[in-house]
Amino acid sequence: MSPRLYLLQRGTAMVMVPLVIIHLVVIVMAVQGGLTGGEILGRTRGNIAWAAFYSLFVFAAAIHAGIGMQTISREWFGLGNRSATIAGHLFILLLLSLGMRAVFGVYGI
Amino acid sequence: MSAAAEKTLQVEVWRGGTDGAYESFEVPAQENQTVLDVVTYIQRNLDAALAYRFACRVGVCGSCAMTVNGRPRWTCRTHVSRVAKNGELKLAPLQNLPLIRDLVTDMTPFFEKWQAARGRFVPGDGPKDRFAQVPPEEKQRADANAAIECINCGVCYSACDVVSWRDDYLGPAALNRAWAGYNDVRDGDRNGILKAVSSGAGCHTCHTHQSCAEHCPVSLNPTFSIAGLKRATLKASLKGELSE
Incomplete structure (x- = not known):
C-alpha cells in the first residue's frame, strides 16, 4: 500500500467517525415514538442536507472498503497486485452504485 | 542423580x-x-x-x-x-x-529484506563539514535506542501473519531496523530510507497485529517502529519528498 492509499483509507475512516455517530443518534432519537417507512421518507424526500450527508457517507465508505478489499484480495485470496487493484476498484463501484441508489431513493429522485 | x-x-x-x-x-x-x-x-x-x-x-x-x-x-x-x-x-x-x-x-530472504528496507548506514558529508551532535535525551536518539538492540533472530518475522500472507512484505525486523536508521541524524540519506519502506509491500502493509512485539525475545516493539515509519512517510509524501 502506498502512502497515498494509506492516507485515503485513514482519512475516510476519520470522515466516517462523526457520520456514523450522527447516523446512529438520529435513528435512536427518531424511532422513540415508533416510525414508519413513510414517515422517514417524508422527512428525507427533498431534503438536500440529508442527501449531501449520506452521499458523503457513501463515498467515504466505498473508498475505505475498496482499499480494504484490495488488501484482502491480495493477502487472503492470493490475487496479484494488478488483479487485487481491479478487485478493489470494482468493489468501490459496487458500493458507490448501491449506496447512491439508496441516497437517490430517500431523497426522492 | x-x-x-x-x-x-x-x-x-x-x-x-x-x-x-x-x-x-x-x-x-x-x-x-x-x-x-x-x-x-x-x-x-x-x-x-x-x-x-x-x-x-x-x-x-x-x-x-x-x-x-x-x-x-x-x-x-x-x-x-x-x-x-x-x-x-x-x-x-x-x-x-x-x-x-x-x-x-534459509535466512537469505530475511536479510535481503533488511537491504531492501535500506537497513544500512549511508555516510553523510563527513566530520570535516558536519559533525553531528546527538544528545542522549533527544527524541530521535531515544527512538533509535529503543529499536537498535535487535539480534536478527527472525522470531518476529516467523510470528508475523502479514509475512505469511505476502512473501514480498519487508517484515517487522527490517522495518524496525529502518526506523532505527531513520532516527540516526548522521545518516546521509534518511529520505532514501523512507522511499525504501514506502514502496511495494513496505511499512503500510503492516496490520498492527503486534505479534512481533509479543514474541520478540529482547522485548523490542517493531510495531511501534513501523507506526513511526508510517507517520514519517506520510509527512514526507504530503511534502512531495517521496517522488523520484
Missing part, C-alpha cells in the same frame, strides 16, 4: 525438508535445562545427523530460533520448565522462511 534428572522429556523434532515429518526422542530431564540443551543432547547422543543452528548460547547472536510448541522462540534462553507441557516438547523450524533441513531455515 536427583529425582528430576531421572525423568525424561518426550521431544518431537521436525526432520527433513518440507515433505518431512516429526520424529520422537526421549531426552533426560534436568532441573535447569534450555530447549537448546535438549536439541544439543539429541544431536550429540541420539542422532548426529540432526541439523540445527546455534553459536553464542547466551542470547546475543540470534541464530538458534525455532518453533517451540507452536511459538517462535530463542531456544538458548528458553527454559524447558517454562514451555514444556506434561514433559512434552514439539520442535519445528521457523515459519515464513524456506526450510533447508530439520530445524535449519
Whole structure:
C-alpha cells in the first residue's frame, strides 16, 4: 500500500467517525415514538442536507472498503497486485452504485 | 542423580525438508535445562545427523530460533520448565522462511529484506563539514535506542501473519531496523530510507497485529517502529519528498 492509499483509507475512516455517530443518534432519537417507512421518507424526500450527508457517507465508505478489499484480495485470496487493484476498484463501484441508489431513493429522485 | 534428572522429556523434532515429518526422542530431564540443551543432547547422543543452528548460547547472536510448541522462540534462553507441557516438547523450524533441513531455515530472504528496507548506514558529508551532535535525551536518539538492540533472530518475522500472507512484505525486523536508521541524524540519506519502506509491500502493509512485539525475545516493539515509519512517510509524501 502506498502512502497515498494509506492516507485515503485513514482519512475516510476519520470522515466516517462523526457520520456514523450522527447516523446512529438520529435513528435512536427518531424511532422513540415508533416510525414508519413513510414517515422517514417524508422527512428525507427533498431534503438536500440529508442527501449531501449520506452521499458523503457513501463515498467515504466505498473508498475505505475498496482499499480494504484490495488488501484482502491480495493477502487472503492470493490475487496479484494488478488483479487485487481491479478487485478493489470494482468493489468501490459496487458500493458507490448501491449506496447512491439508496441516497437517490430517500431523497426522492 | 536427583529425582528430576531421572525423568525424561518426550521431544518431537521436525526432520527433513518440507515433505518431512516429526520424529520422537526421549531426552533426560534436568532441573535447569534450555530447549537448546535438549536439541544439543539429541544431536550429540541420539542422532548426529540432526541439523540445527546455534553459536553464542547466551542470547546475543540470534541464530538458534525455532518453533517451540507452536511459538517462535530463542531456544538458548528458553527454559524447558517454562514451555514444556506434561514433559512434552514439539520442535519445528521457523515459519515464513524456506526450510533447508530439520530445524535449519534459509535466512537469505530475511536479510535481503533488511537491504531492501535500506537497513544500512549511508555516510553523510563527513566530520570535516558536519559533525553531528546527538544528545542522549533527544527524541530521535531515544527512538533509535529503543529499536537498535535487535539480534536478527527472525522470531518476529516467523510470528508475523502479514509475512505469511505476502512473501514480498519487508517484515517487522527490517522495518524496525529502518526506523532505527531513520532516527540516526548522521545518516546521509534518511529520505532514501523512507522511499525504501514506502514502496511495494513496505511499512503500510503492516496490520498492527503486534505479534512481533509479543514474541520478540529482547522485548523490542517493531510495531511501534513501523507506526513511526508510517507517520514519517506520510509527512514526507504530503511534502512531495517521496517522488523520484
